[in-house]
Amino acid sequence: MASSVASLPIGGLRTSQGKQITLRDLLGWSVDHKVIGVQYGITALIFFIIGGTLAMLIRWELLTPALDLMANGSAYNSLFSLHGTVMIFLWIIPMGAAFGNYVVPLQLGAKDMAFPWLNAFAFWMIPPAGFFMLLGWFVGPPEAGWTSYPPLSTMFTPDGQTMWAISLHLLGISSILGAINFIVTIANMRPEGMGWFQMPLFCWAILATSIIIVMATPFLAGALTLLILDRVAGTAFFNPAGGGDVLLWQNIFWFYSHPAVYIMVLPAFGIISEVLSTHSRKPIFGYRMIALSSMAIAVVGFTVWAHHMFTALTPTLRIPFMITSMIIAVPTGIKVFSWLGTIWGGKIRWTSAMLFALGFLSMFVIGGINGVMLGSIPFDLHVHDTYFVVSHLHFVLFGGSVFGLFAGIYHWFPKVTGRMLNERLGKLHFALAYPSFFLTFFPMQIAGILGMPRRVAIYAPELQQWNVLISIASFVLGISTFVLLYNIVISVRSGKIAGANPWRALSMEWATTSPPPATNFIGDPVPYKDPYGYGTKESAAYLDTIEKRFGETEPGAGEKAGQALEVPSGD
Amino acid sequence: MQQDVMEPQLSRQELLTLKNRRTGMAIFQISWIMVFVCLILVNLQVRNNFTSWPPEGVAKLGLGLPTLATLMLLASGFFVYRALKAVQADQAFSPSWRMALALGAGFILIMAWEWLNAPVTADVNQQYGVVFRVMTAFHAIHALVIGLYMFRVDRFRAYYNARNSWAVEAGAKLWYFVIAAWIMFYTVLYWI
Amino acid sequence: MNRPSSSPGINIVPLIIIAVVVIIGGIVLSTFAPLFFPAQGSAQAQQIDTLFQVMLAIGGGLFLLVQFLIFYSAIRFRIKDENDRSDGPPIHGNNTLEIVWTAVPAVVVVILVIYSYAVFSAIQTPLENEYTVEVLGRRFAWTFTYTAAPDVLDPATGLPVEFSDGNLYTYVGQNLRLEMTSVDVNHAFWVPEMRIKQDLLVGRITEMRFTPIIATGPAEDGLYYPQAGFPIRCAELCGDGHGNMGLISTLVVFATQEDYQAWFDARVFEGLNPPDDPAVFGEQILAAAQYPCAGCHTLTDLGWAGITGPNLDGIGDRADDRVGGESAESYLINSLRHPQRFIVPGFSSALMPQFVEDNPDDRNYMPDQDAVAIAAYLCTQTTTGESACSVDELNAVAASEVTQTGTGAQ
Numbered sequence A: 001m002a003s004s005v006a007s008l009p010i011g012g013l014r015t016s017q018g019k020q021i022t023l024r025d026l027l028g029w030s031v032d033h034k035v036i037g038v039q040y041g042i043t044a045l046i047f048f049i050i051g052g053t054l055a056m057l058i059r060w061e062l063l064t065p066a067l068d069l070m071a072n073g074s075a076y077n078s079l080f081s082l083h084g085t086v087m088i089f090l091w092i093i094p095m096g097a098a099f100g101n102y103v104v105p106l107q108l109g110a111k112d113m114a115f116p117w118l119n120a121f122a123f124w125m126i127p128p129a130g131f132f133m134l135l136g137w138f139v140g141p142p143e144a145g146w147t148s149y150p151p152l153s154t155m156f157t158p159d160g161q162t163m164w165a166i167s168l169h170l171l172g173i174s175s176i177l178g179a180i181n182f183i184v185t186i187a188n189m190r191p192e193g194m195g196w197f198q199m200p201l202f203c204w205a206i207l208a209t210s211i212i213i214v215m216a217t218p219f220l221a222g223a224l225t226l227l228i229l230d231r232v233a234g235t236a237f238f239n240p241a242g243g244g245d246v247l248l249w250q251n252i253f254w255f256y257s258h259p260a261v262y263i264m265v266l267p268a269f270g271i272i273s274e275v276l277s278t279h280s281r282k283p284i285f286g287y288r289m290i291a292l293s294s295m296a297i298a299v300v301g302f303t304v305w306a307h308h309m310f311t312a313l314t315p316t317l318r319i320p321f322m323i324t325s326m327i328i329a330v331p332t333g334i335k336v337f338s339w340l341g342t343i344w345g346g347k348i349r350w351t352s353a354m355l356f357a358l359g360f361l362s363m364f365v366i367g368g369i370n371g372v373m374l375g376s377i378p379f380d381l382h383v384h385d386t387y388f389v390v391s392h393l394h395f396v397l398f399g400g401s402v403f404g405l406f407a408g409i410y411h412w413f414p415k416v417t418g419r420m421l422n423e424r425l426g427k428l429h430f431a432l433a434y435p436s437f438f439l440t441f442f443p444m445q446i447a448g449i450l451g452m453p454r455r456v457a458i459y460a461p462e463l464q465q466w467n468v469l470i471s472i473a474s475f476v477l478g479i480s481t482f483v484l485l486y487n488i489v490i491s492v493r494s495g496k497i498a499g500a501n502p503w504r505a506l507s508m509e510w511a512t513t514s515p516p517p518a519t520n521f522i523g524d525p526v527p528y529k530d531p532y533g534y535g536t537k538e539s540a541a542y543l544d545t546i547e548k549r550f551g552e553t554e555p556g557a558g559e560k561a562g563q564a565l566e567v568p569s570g571d
Numbered sequence B: 001m002q003q004d005v006m007e008p009q010l011s012r013q014e015l016l017t018l019k020n021r022r023t024g025m026a027i028f029q030i031s032w033i034m035v036f037v038c039l040i041l042v043n044l045q046v047r048n049n050f051t052s053w054p055p056e057g058v059a060k061l062g063l064g065l066p067t068l069a070t071l072m073l074l075a076s077g078f079f080v081y082r083a084l085k086a087v088q089a090d091q092a093f094s095p096s097w098r099m100a101l102a103l104g105a106g107f108i109l110i111m112a113w114e115w116l117n118a119p120v121t122a123d124v125n126q127q128y129g130v131v132f133r134v135m136t137a138f139h140a141i142h143a144l145v146i147g148l149y150m151f152r153v154d155r156f157r158a159y160y161n162a163r164n165s166w167a168v169e170a171g172a173k174l175w176y177f178v179i180a181a182w183i184m185f186y187t188v189l190y191w192i
Numbered sequence C: 001m002n003r004p005s006s007s008p009g010i011n012i013v014p015l016i017i018i019a020v021v022v023i024i025g026g027i028v029l030s031t032f033a034p035l036f037f038p039a040q041g042s043a044q045a046q047q048i049d050t051l052f053q054v055m056l057a058i059g060g061g062l063f064l065l066v067q068f069l070i071f072y073s074a075i076r077f078r079i080k081d082e083n084d085r086s087d088g089p090p091i092h093g094n095n096t097l098e099i100v101w102t103a104v105p106a107v108v109v110v111i112l113v114i115y116s117y118a119v120f121s122a123i124q125t126p127l128e129n130e131y132t133v134e135v136l137g138r139r140f141a142w143t144f145t146y147t148a149a150p151d152v153l154d155p156a157t158g159l160p161v162e163f164s165d166g167n168l169y170t171y172v173g174q175n176l177r178l179e180m181t182s183v184d185v186n187h188a189f190w191v192p193e194m195r196i197k198q199d200l201l202v203g204r205i206t207e208m209r210f211t212p213i214i215a216t217g218p219a220e221d222g223l224y225y226p227q228a229g230f231p232i233r234c235a236e237l238c239g240d241g242h243g244n245m246g247l248i249s250t251l252v253v254f255a256t257q258e259d260y261q262a263w264f265d266a267r268v269f270e271g272l273n274p275p276d277d278p279a280v281f282g283e284q285i286l287a288a289a290q291y292p293c294a295g296c297h298t299l300t301d302l303g304w305a306g307i308t309g310p311n312l313d314g315i316g317d318r319a320d321d322r323v324g325g326e327s328a329e330s331y332l333i334n335s336l337r338h339p340q341r342f343i344v345p346g347f348s349s350a351l352m353p354q355f356v357e358d359n360p361d362d363r364n365y366m367p368d369q370d371a372v373a374i375a376a377y378l379c380t381q382t383t384t385g386e387s388a389c390s391v392d393e394l395n396a397v398a399a400s401e402v403t404q405t406g407t408g409a410q
């Protein structure tokens, strides 16, 4: 085998040093998927800070059982309504799209996405839509939670609710357009020699995500259309006084929003597969099962929506949804155990990316097991709409999706900027975030079981001790985010030069310079036969060739990309 | 479809672009038809809250004109298909295309009339008329926008030929979409 | 992808040890659960708690297993030397393992589904001798309506006596059935001690049932729980006063049926023999929370602490000059009949229900007699304790105002 190494047609035949993405690129219209990916990422991070600030206000208010920080209940209600909406629709989902945009074409050896113009268009819907939603503060913000159940959301909330709905409409359309783009790119633009089952798992994850988006998001569009009509045109779809039905919204909304939780977590699953395998230098365990379980999750995910309505639905109708909800544990379990199989016996590097990936595994499993408990109707009757649910959703969304996205940031930052993130700061970030995350959200389960409803600013005084603990931990968690932001800001200008392939990874995005040239590859690149084929002489030889051809991780390579200010840094 | 006759003339890049566009269009159609499915489910759930449909005292919508409109729409589908074949064979597609446009316009006019005359009452029973209006209006907006796009294609008809026919194909496929969505709506609104 | 079916000689002994540790660990974890339970207040709660403990044992075991594998791998397989460039073994999978970790969760899930279903149908089936209380939720208060035995008739209507209260009363062992609906938005009825929750939906009637097994009241041999009763929480976001709605009403469980009956009979008697003094009558109505005022207003004498609506402490002193040209009588009666007329600055106009007098079936029905009584009581809320208005004048204003269903805001 080794003899064929020299002739491996890897990456591009030649390459040129890529151009750094500048601020001007980011602020302008660009159809380059790499620029768009970074635009998505930065926009999402900005909204993360906004959503996080709202969370800090929530926690501040909840330090005491009385209403003190906020003027009244409505003001508090708008805090978590916007916190939930911003985090989900303007942070998690766009951040998944950010990685999808940047990484998928590179992993496929493609020059760009299938529809570059559409891609840019989909992105540029997001900042105005998000801005428009936040403008709601000036006319009275939405107050009905991110789930916005009518009649509260149709008859008792100010005009900001309409703006909320319009904004979500735009965000939904944007994500549908993005998803179409991903599916077409993945289906049609794989290179010669990359069958479906040679595709990196991140692409599988984005494919599964996109299929869910394409099938489910239209239901959000339908529901929002009716909500807007009820609010502005006097129809009565959700108003029983006019012959409407309050459960109609809940059914359509959850028919979208349960699959949507997998839209939020599948990209993180994809990232985890890449990071765990690469940073423990071992092939992914059970590739086919991981790929197919994404699809299984996507399919079964469409049949569970009413587990959010266990306390509203006719009792007999609840049972099928309990069964399907619990079944989801099986494909997810396959993934979790396959990841454990991947790291078992590997050569694990404690890079920041790896730490966050491991943090993801450990926290997501807690959230998932909570989910299965919630799926059990009798128990859900007790904890529905309590802090137990708040805990579950943050374990899967923050401990799951967000830790996964953080891992992705540490993993792909060198590719995007050509520079490494500071590892010491990365570890500090993890050391702060992991325990404070657990201490923020785990006590919520206890508070929930003890009797703390969610969405309240005033609560029973005997629950104060738990809330104080939660709030203090959450402030530490908030501060830990600044470590990441600071790290990004300093590393963009003065991080260590990364070279093409700092992690010695086999997937194709690493077989070109960092950052990649405008067309990613020159000529038609050929992928290494197995994106996770670590541990063989052949793959080692391939990686050595890449290093020779595109430059190693060392100071000096590609100096022209920016002034290398040497900053005291860890490794 | 029989595009292979012409397509060898296209470069590899052009072929990929065309393939992408076709896949993209198909996925878009699958996706957006879901909004219509959603409205159908809404219709079914709304009527589920009434003992009879239409509710007591509300007149059932007449079948005559809408059926005529539906037939016109189906016919327009046929002409769109003819136009697409024509342009792919490097022949003039405009006559069939315009015929389709005219039939489409007829459809929209009839449905506008139906919309304006839908049974509207003030009380709980308004749901019958309201669901009808929301569904048909939602459909009509799509028909209108796509119709306008097709109109524009016709104005630039000189640019399109067998090598450059995507704009026509897209218009045609979007129009098929309008037809498919309408058949579903027609069945639900008038027959069940 | 070819997968060399490499089975690196799995040693069975550590596996068994791990399995045992995980199972025991899960069970140990689950025994901590009761520390974090609210009091086990109903027969249903016992079944649900056991279910939870079983799930916690399974989930806790899985949790321990996964965390152990993560931490063990992360530490055991960490490279020692920063410059070590070697890779791990090229293992791509193992069919046996994969089948096991698909099958085991599947079996666990099947067991959980069957068990949960059994518990659910047990707590859901109607019980014998159920007593039904009607529950009405609204922004932001609860109203519980009790019907007396069929032979206790109201002389005015000839129908069995009905009376309403802001708290829910029952006794140990009563099979209670709640028939619930809501006026405005969805709410959810939840008593953590009973472990049961059910949404109140606008335009629909929902039901729930439970059987309390512990009493509230003064503590005696540890069997009695909070004097004031178990708090009833609102668990569905309903707007501004949602949090407060979870703090104003309680579930009072009498220790014996006799205690309960005594309370019940007293309420029936009160209803049939209202006091003559309207101010006293007004206080009685308000204290029993027949009308949903407590959820929004503060009135210290009655223990109300709502903040969604204006504070009513000292209202008697302010009533006649709050709005120019309105007497205290007219101001107060009008505030019940047409709440949107005199909005106190800083409060929202849409919130207070309009109490109508023409339709007894209306949710917001309030006969003139009650309106006058309430206003008369509010007039006594002065610094001196002197009433600020005359009852005759109140009656006159009330008689001249005719408020019909469907004319006002809500």
Ligand code: HEA
Pocket (backbone or CB within 6 Å): A147, A261, A262, A264, A265, A307, A308, A325, A326, A328, A329, A330, A332, A333, A334, A336, A364, A365, A367, A368, A369, A370, A371, A372, A374, A375, A376, A380, A383, A384, A385, A389, A392, A393, A396, A397, A400, A401, C062, C066, C104, C105, C106, C108, C109
């Ligand atoms: C990323 C987002 C995400 C993910 C992945 C999940 C995953 C799951 N969720 Fe969660 N969920 C939310 C986001 C998410 N959820 C949100 C946001 C809400 C609240 C919405 C609101 O009201 O605001 C919510 C609420 C919610 C409810 C409603 C609670 C209520 O309001 O009363 C329920 C009930 O069934 C539920 C169930 C589940 C289940 C069964 C899974 C499963 O997919 C979990 C599967 C994973 C595992 C099980 C762990 C790994 C598996 C193993 C280790 C194998 C062995 C395990 C077993 C045999 C148990 N979720």
Ligand code: HEA
Pocket (backbone or CB within 6 Å): A048, A049, A051, A052, A053, A055, A056, A058, A059, A080, A081, A083, A084, A085, A087, A088, A091, A092, A144, A145, A146, A147, A390, A393, A394, A397, A398, A402, A440, A454, A455, A456, A457, A474, A475, A477, A478, A479, A481, A482
């Ligand atoms: C991806 C999704 C996501 C993420 C990341 C988070 C992150 C956080 N969430 Fe959120 N949350 C939701 C999704 C998410 N949440 C959803 C969907 C709901 C339900 C909404 C509803 O009920 O409708 C919810 C509800 C919710 C509640 C319940 C409110 C209620 O029911 O009354 C609470 C309460 O503690 C909470 C807290 C937090 C905290 C402390 C964080 C922290 O982890 C955030 C940490 C991050 C930062 C803080 C960013 C950096 C900070 C700054 C730059 C600001 C300055 C910092 C300081 C002042 C220290 N969230």
Ligand code: CUA
Pocket (backbone or CB within 6 Å): C137, C138, C140, C186, C187, C188, C234, C235, C236, C237, C238, C239, C241, C242, C243, C245
């Ligand atoms: Cu009523 Cu919340």
Ligand SMILES: [Cu+2]
Pocket (backbone or CB within 6 Å): A257, A258, A261, A304, A305, A307, A308
């Ligand atoms: Cu769900």
